[in-house]
Amino acid sequence: MLTLLSRRGRAQWPLLTSLLVTLVVGTTLLGTSTLLITLTSQRSVEVAAARAEPDDVAVTAYVAGISAANAGSVAADTRSVLTSAVAPFPATTVTRASSVMRELPLAGPEGGGYLAAIEDLPSRAALLTGRWPRPGATPREAAVLQSTARLLGLDVGDRVRLGDEMGRDPNGPVEVRVVAVVRPRQDAGWDRDPLYGTGYAADPPESTSARPVRAYGPFLIDLGELLAGGSALGRLEVSARPDLSDPTSRDLNRVTASLLRADRRLNGTLGDRIEVERVASPLPGTLLDARRQQQLTSSSVLALALIGLLLTAIALALAARLTTGVRTGESDLLTALGTSRRQFTAVAAIEAGALAVLAFAVAVPASSLLYAALTRLNPLADAGLTAPVRISGVQLLVVGGAAAALAGLHILLAVRPAPAAGDRRGHRELLARSGLDLVLPALAAIGWWQLRAQPAGAGSRADAVRVLAPALILAAGAAVALRLLPPLLRAAEQVAGRTRGFIWSLAASGAARRPQALAAGLLICLGCAAASFGTAFSATWHASQVDQAELSVGTDLALSLAGAPVTGQSATVRDATGGTVSPVARQNIVVGQWLGGPGSSPRLVAVDTRHSADLLRGRLDAGRDWSGVTRGLAPATPVTGVALPRGAVPAIVGTATGSSPVQVTPHLILRDENGLQTSCTAGPVPLDGRRHAVSRCAPVPGLRLIGVTLPVTGQTEVQNVSSVDVTLTLPASSAPAPQWTVRPGNPASSQLTNEKVTFDGRKLRVTATVSFADSAPSSRVLVATAFAEPGPMPVVLSTRLAANVNAHRGSELTFAVDQTAVKAVVRDIVPEVPSEPGEAAVLADVDWLARALAVRGNVVSPVTAWWVGHPAVDDARSRAGDLRLGPVNTPGAEADRLAGSPLRASYPAVLRVLVAAAVVLLLGGVLLHVVCDTQARAVEVARLRGLGVSRRGIRRALIGEHALIVLPLLAAGAGVGALTSALIAPLLIRSETGAAAVPAATADWPWGAEALLLTGLIGACGLITGAVVLVQARRADAAHLRVAS
C-alpha cells in the first residue's frame, strides 16, 4: 500500500500539491486570525491604555473639611493611598489645596479671601509682574491673580491681612506679602479653583458663611506652608497619573481591581480626620470600555475568519472530489482486486495525515510570518500593534485542529464510493441537498433577523449568531445563486443551438449539460461573494467611521475651550484658521422637569445658525440639509449696540435716595465682531454721585456694548426703598443710537419698579425704584439691553429628546441653561444634533441664546468652544492647537482615531486577509477544476480534431464553455456579496463603545474597488483557463484517439 501511495503521489503530484495548497491557505488564514484574536487583541488593550489621554487614566482623590492640625498628614496619607492604588505602575502626583474662606478686611465687611497652593504653579499661571513665591519667608509670600489684583488694587510688595476663618472653630489671621501678579493659563486646572480662576465672585458657591460674602482669591502660597500653616483646608485634591507606557494586561487588571477598592481604603485611612472624601478615576471605565471593544472586534474578526474557513472547506471538498474522480479507474481496479473498504480508508488516512502534517508544518510559520507582516502594515502599525514573528500555543492548537478536521473531510470524501445512477444513496443525497437548500436560507434569515434585533446599547456579547451570521448568509446566497444558474445555462444553450455554427453550440451544451461543469460553482460563487463582501464591508466600515466622526465633531474644526472665552478670542481663532468661525455653546441643560436619562443629561448646542451650511456636519435624513433645518433659529435683526473703541474707559456715576448706602456692580455685556458675547465687571460701585471709571473692558478693537446689568445691593429691610439713577457715559459715536430697553433680570421679582432707560448716543441712563425687602440679591438685577426681549427661542430637537419629552413641532418648552430659565419653541426635529451623537440634545442659535440669557441677568458667556467651517488655512488644526486654548478636533482626525484605534485596527487587517484568501482559494479552485476537466476531456478534444475542428475552434469552445460557467458565477458572487453587505454590513458595525453606530451605518458599495476586484477575477480566471486550454489543445494529438472514452 505504501508503495502504491508513494508511486501514486509521484504520478499525481499536481493534484496533491493543490490539495496541500488549499489546506495551507485555509489553515494559514485561521492561524493568522487566531494571532489577531489572541495576541493583537490582548496587546491592543495594553496599547490603548498606554495611549490613553492623561486625564483618562488619572486617579484623583477629593478630600474636604480638613482641620489645620490634620492638613499635612491627610495630604501625605492621600498621596500614599493613591500611589499604592496604581502600583505597580510608577505615578506622579499633583496636589492642590485651598483653605476655607477667611475674612478679608481689605474688601470691606462682606469681603472674603482664601489661601491656596498648587504644585508646579509656574506651569499653570503666567507671571505678569514680580517673582514666584518662595517658602520660609515672613510674612508668607503669595501670588495673586491679575483680576484679584485689579479689583483689590494690589501690587507687588503689598501686604494683605486675611482675618479669621469663617465658620466654626476659626483659626487666627494670617498675613501674606504679594510677590507676584499672575494670569491663569488655559487648560491648567483652574476650573477646580473655588472661584474657577476668575479671582472674584459676589456669591461664592463654597462659602460657609451665613452672611453675604464677596470673595477674592486665591492668595497662592507654597503648598508646604499651606499644609503646615495653621489653616483649615476647604478642599484638598491629589491627582496621581500612573505611567502606563509599557503596561501588561495582568498589571492593568490588578490596577482596575485596586482602584475599585481605593475609595474605601482612603476612607479607612483618613477616618475622622476629614469630613468628606472621594476617589474618582476614569481608568477602570477606560479599561472596561477597551475590553468591551476588544471583545467586539474579536468576535467580528472571528466571523470573518469563519468565512475563510468555510471557503477552505469548500475548496478542499472540491479538490477531494476531483481527486476521487481522477482516481475512479484506479479505485475500481483495486476494488476488483479485493481491496477492502478498511484498506481504502487506511490509504486515504495516511495520505490525508501526511497532507495535514505538511500543511501544519507550513501553515504555522506562514501564519506567523503573515501576522507579523500584517502588523507592519497600517492600520495595525499606526495603532502601535507591530509584532515580531511569534508562535503561540493557541495558534498551534487551532492550526493543528483545522488541519486535522480538513484532513478528516478529505478522508470522508476519498473513501466514499462514487454513486451509481439511480442508486438509493444518490436519492438520499439529493434529498439532503434539497433540505440544505431550504435550511441554509432559513438559518441565514434567522441570523439576519437576530442581527437586526440586537440591542442598540453597548454590549460585548460575542454571540454565536453574530459570529456565524455573515458566513451563513453568504453560504445561503451562494447556494441559492447556484440553483439559478442551470436554467440560465439552458437558456444560453437554446440560443446557441439555434445558430449555424458548432463552436458556441458545443460550448453552451457543455456548460449546460456536463454534470461536472458546476463542480467548482459553489467555491467560485462563494469566493467571489466573500471577496466582494469583504471589500464592501471594509468600505462601509470606513464610511461609517467618517460619518461617526463628522457627527461626533459636528463641524470641520472644533476647538473646545479649556477656560472661559476671552474678549477678542474670535479674531485670534479666525486668524489661525480662516473660514467661517462661530462661537459655540455646548453644555448640559434641564428640559422642563426632565433631567435626562441614566448617565446623560440633555445637551444644548448653540451655534451661529446663519452659517449652518458652512458650520454643521453630520448626516441628515434624505432631502434635508442643515441650512434648511436651522432656518429661522437666528434672530431676525442683528444687535448693533454701541461701539467701544480699543482702550475706551466708560465712566459710571449714580445716585440713590434713602438713608442707607446703595451700590451696584455693573457688568458690561460686550459682543465682538464674530458674535462672541463676554462681560466685563467693574466691581462694586457706590451710588454716591461720584464718577467711577470702568477700565480694561475694551482690550481689543471691534467690541460693541450691547447690554448692562446692574445688580443693586443695599441693606435688607422691609421699609428700605430707594430710587436709583445710574448713568454710564460712553465714548462719543457718530453711529445711530440703538433703542435700549430695560427690565428686571428676574421677571417675577417685585423688588424693582418704575425701571426706565434712555440713551442719547453717549449717555446710558437707567432709573428704577428698588425695594430691599427681599434678601435674595438676584431679585434686584436691572438689565438694560440694546435689543428687545427676544421671546421664546426657536430650537431643533434630536429625535431622542423629542421622544423623551413628548415634543413635536410647535411645542413650547422651558430649558434651564446655567440655572437660567429660557423659554423655547420647537421648530424641527432631527435624528441627531451635531457633536452630540445619540444624545438627547437641542440645537439653537448662539446669538438668540446669549440674548435670552442676558435679559435674565446671566452675563456669564455660555460659549465653550469655537467651531470653524471650511478652514481656509492648510494646517488649521495645528495652528488652532498652537493657540493653546483647548483641545482641537476635526472629522478627519476623529475618523483616523476611530479607524486606527488599537482596539479596532484588527478589523481592516482581517478584511484584507479575507479578501486575499477568498481570491486565492477561488483562483486555486478554478485552476484545479479547469486542469481536471481538460485532462478528463483530452480524448474528446482529440476526437474533435478528428472531426475537423481546428485547434483554434477547440480553444474557443473550451474557453467559451468555462466562460459561460465562470462569468455568471462571478457575477452571482458579486451580487451575493453586494446583497450580503447591504443586508448585514451596517448591522455588524458598532461604535467604539460597542453601541449601535450613530449615525446608523449605511451600506457603501465601492464601485471602483468592486469593479477592479471583479475585473481582476475575470482576468485571472481567463488567464488560467486560457493557459490550461491552450496547453490542452496543443497536446490533443492522434495518440489520444486510441484511448477509450
Next chain:
Amino acid sequence: MSGPLLSVQAVHRSFGTGPAAVHALRDVSFEVEPGTMVALVGRSGSGKTTLLNVIGGLDRPDSGTVVVDGLDLGGLDEDGLSRLRRERVSYIFQTFGLIPVLSAAENVGVPLRLARADPARREQRVAQLLGLVGLDGHAQQRPGELSGGQQQRVAIARALAASPRLLIADEPTGQLDAETGLAVMALLRGVVESEGVTAVVATHDPVMMALADRVIRITDGRVTP
C-alpha cells in the same frame, strides 16, 4: 476525377530517436480507388492506426506523400488539414467518439454545424442519416443511453453527414460483440455502396475482410503481400 482517391507513396513514420526509436511505418505505398472499401489488417502495434492518422491528416509522415482526393496533405497547413477532415475525410473511431453531452441527432449534426449548414437542411440530413442507420427513434438520446452498437451506428451516421469522399474507420467493431459487430459491418458496407464513398477500415475481423473490396496487410510498419 479519374485515378485513385487515395494515394500513399513511400511513407515513413517513426516515434522517438536513436536506438529507442519506433518505426511505425516503413516505406508504405498503396492506392485506393474511389467507391471501394479497403480493409487494413494487421496485428496490434503493426502500424494500422498510425497509417490511418497519417491518411486523415491527424499525423504527418516523416517522409513520403499522401494524396487524398487530389490533395497532397504534405502541402496543407493545420487549417487546411482541419478543412480536409471537415469536408472530405470522416473518421469512425473504435470507441465511437461521440460527444457525451450531445444527443444522437446533435452528434450526427456536428459535421453539418462545422460546415455551417442551414439549420433546416441540417435537420433534414440528420433525420435521413439516422433513418439510414436505423435509429429514427433514438434521435434525442445521449450516447450514455445507447448501446455500443447503437453508438457506433450514430458514429457512422455522423461520419456520413458531411458527405465525405473518404471514410476512415479504426477497428469500428473492436468494442462490440460479434453479432452487433456483424450488423455494423454490414451497415458500413451498405452505406459505402449507397453513398458512394471510399472507405479504409482498420480491422482484424475476418468478416470485415470478407466484406472489403480489397485487403491491405501491414506487418511491422510495412505493407506485405
